[in-house]
Amino acid sequence: MNWDTISFDWNQVRAFMATADQGSLSAAARVLGQTQPTIGRQVAGLEDTLGIALFERIGRGLVLTPSGRAVLEHVHKMAEAAVQISLVAAGQTQGIEGKVRITASDVFAAYILPPMLQHLRSLAPRLEVEIIAANDIRDIQRREADIAIRHVRPAQPELYARLVNEAEAHLYAATSYLSRRGRPQDKADLSQHDFINFGSTDEMISYLTPLGIHVTAQNFHLGSNSGVVAWEYVQRGLGIAFMSADIGDTTPGIERVLPDMPPVVFPVWLITHRDLHTSPRIRLIFDTLAVFLSRPPEK
Template sequence: MSINWDDLKVALAIVRHGTLSAAARALGTTQPTVSRRLDALERSLQAKLFDREAGGLRPTALVLALVGGLEQMDAGAFSIQRQVAARDTGLSGEILVTSLDWLGDDVIAPMLARFGAAHPGVQIELINGTRVFNLARGEADLAFRFGSFEQENLIERRVGEVAYALYASTEYLQQHGTPDVGDGFEGHRLVYLDRAAGEVPHEAWLPALARHARIVLRSNGLRAHMAAVRDGVAMAVLPCLLADREPRLRRVALPHPAPVRWVRVGFHSDMRDTPRIRALVDHVVGEFELLGACLNPKQ
């Protein structure tokens, strides 16, 4: 009996994700392809691996008994891929980088572009979004984010700081005046992150100071915050790296130290000695150091 490893990967993906379509997305293929591979595997084994139900596929006892071995094979395959990718090829090869929203678009992307321009043998691909890539499974080589990395066998390094401050437009300040902590920002308007974000460090200090301010908008995107402040509608806490570039925006002086968040990079331990990875991380650290005026703003 000959079993195709690609068919086994399909079975594992269906166990993990529950449906043919979800498994296809995870594998980067189509639903019909996943269905054909599953049929081929069941014919090869002469056994049923999943019961077809209205809501998806329910694993049989047989496939559940195989999951442990399939997980080991999957981990071993990714380990081989990482070791091959980490081979000492000098400053050449591909680097897949992931980051978040504005951090990736406005801060990390120019840094990566300058590195790529200086090292033509390195091809960099940057993917920005809310998805958390699994570095252990080789979904990305490097990830830049604010929070800590929780996956096993990852190396985490602080590469720089991003300072925040409260900002308002010159038009807003002319119309509403400078907010007064003494009266809890009475008569002023604010934009906050949406409630799904929970308590985030760069905003957590403000509600106690602005207890009487009116919240006119909650949004999960920095672009919305920036647009509302630029338009003179309200004030918001913004990263100094971006807001200081806006000629119409002003920092609002407050008797409170400006919050700072660390930017972290994570990568698998198998990649620690890869020249292009080390060089890129060092490059980003150096670029953050050049942003010193924005990292420790003076109110």
């Protein structure tokens, strides 16, 4: 495909992005205020222009093809860059002010968001950002937060959700722990090791068992409902735990356990209320977060 010769119809691109974000033509039509047949024609037109299939139909829904996921990543970045360029060109970012509340897990709040917040401060220094570090699902419908970062797509039609990444998690342990207890060679070896509990022991066991990791309550002697505290225990050499690759791979003194084991893939959804998405300050932070969270982890 020669991308240099392709001329995009941005109505088709908008229809494609809305369909990908919402998961169906009908939902995309509601978001864009158009009819479902119109959205369908625009998506089909973009597929014809690119010469590839962007979606495949699974049951009553649409699922992105591998080519569709690649195209979505690029057009999201193009759209978000266009929004920020227009804001900067108009001198609006410096004048944007007010308070915005972002809710994310304590791990995301502590380890992932700080570089983004530093960049945001340079874009809009008059903004006031409050981070609500919470591992429970905050009800954005009740305006407990303006923007949420979650791993589950909300079902409420009044919420706007965008899938910004499919992140990877691996098992990690401190080098000090592995030197002391030995490095597992396969999943069976893990039954002889200590795990750090993120939440309840029963939930952890039910999560690990389908992955072929057979452990019991005897493998869990320490844990916390705080992901930050649990990760600190891992760093102190107290046991093994799953963590996002962009955190685990960049933490000094930490190694992947069973590095050849396939990763656990989890979605990262960015969520706001539909009427809030039209606010300049919410849109600025939402688009900045979308670009930031969609980047591959730094090695």
